[in-house]
Amino acid sequence: MASTTEWVAGARPRTLPAAATPVIVGSGAAAQVDGFAFWPALLALGVALALQVGVNYANDYSDGVRGTDLDRVGPMRLTATGAARPGQVRAAAFGAFGVAAVLGLVLCAVTGHWWLIAVGALAILAGWYYTGGRNPYGYRGLGEVGVFVFFGLVATLGTTYTQAGVVTWPSAVGAVAVGLLACAILMVNNIRDIPTDVVAGKRTLAVRLGDFRARRAYVAMIWVPLLLAVVCAFASPWALGTLVLLLPAVLLTLPVIAGARGPLLVPVLAGTGLFELAYGVLLGVGLAL
Numbered sequence: 205m206a207s208t209t210e211w212v213a214g215a216r217p218r219t220l221p222a223a224a225t226p227v228i229v230g231s232g233a234a235a236q237v238d239g240f241a242f243w244p245a246l247l248a249l250g251v252a253l254a255l256q257v258g259v260n261y262a263n264d265y266s267d268g269v270r271g272t273d274l275d276r277v278g279p280m281r282l283t284a285t286g287a288a289r290p291g292q293v294r295a296a297a298f299g300a301f302g303v304a305a306v307l308g309l310v311l312c313a314v315t316g317h318w319w320l321i322a323v324g325a326l327a328i329l330a331g332w333y334y335t336g337g338r339n340p341y342g343y344r345g346l347g348e349v350g351v352f353v354f355f356g357l358v359a360t361l362g363t364t365y366t367q368a369g370v371v372t373w374p375s376a377v378g379a380v381a382v383g384l385l386a387c388a389i390l391m392v393n394n395i396r397d398i399p400t401d402v403v404a405g406k407r408t409l410a411v412r413l414g415d416f417r418a419r420r421a422y423v424a425m426i427w428v429p430l431l432l433a434v435v436c437a438f439a440s441p442w443a444l445g446t447l448v449l450l451l452p453a454v455l456l457t458l459p460v461i462a463g464a465r466g467p468l469l470v471p472v473l474a475g476t477g478l479f480e481l482a483y484g485v486l487l488g489v490g491l492a493l
Contacts, residue, residue, distance in 0.1 A: 214279070220253060225382050226386075226484070229488045229491070230361065230367075232378075234367035251308050252355075252359055255354075264283050265290055266335035267281070267284070268284040270404075272400075309321070320366070323358060331354075334347060347408060348391065348409050351386045355383065356384070361379050374439040374440070374491055378432070381429035385479070389473065391425060395415065398411055430453060436490070436491065440490055443491060448486070456472055
């Protein structure tokens, strides 16, 4: 029976910035056009966090029952280690998805945008079939596509729209930037796992690109968002505050370019999550100001 600490570790809290960041940026973009609304923002944050936890438990379950998590470096795997029964982990995933669905329904009721129910349903399906089902798209190198779309474009633009009733060009630029940073988290995670994924037959984008090109892709995913923040400065000069992250960007990308492997990439993974959160706060506040 898994302990509370193990369940928390299995939820992979280091990935939660990928859920919070689009809400922060989207809310900042809404505030720029005087559309910020506290309760829709809070509900959107709840939906995003619940979806992220659901995805993490779903991945733990699906990878665990497939046997692809038997030899891994990184966070706690509940299913693969036998700390929890597969059915329990699956139930935890469905429970988190259920929380996201309920909060999403409340958000639709508060804002009146009922058509967003279809978007939410697609997000849940994307979260499950990333590694679940008979032909998971995460095993075909499309994981970054799903992350970019749902934890970048949909989450950011949806947050702005549910508050301001419009989608602005700064919110669109910010959505692309946030999506790239969310992909960077997944990319460095998969770079770390290339050796075991190759053996397990898991063809992530990192596996398909190969170690060398995957590392360069990670670097681009870190640096392009900083360039996009400069673009956002045309809407609000305060967006240039994100450039204080230049040094952290260097510190994150150097070990990846230098060829760090295995456990040496774990701090980079954690740092990338914090980098995305800091970026979101700085850009979101910059747009709001």
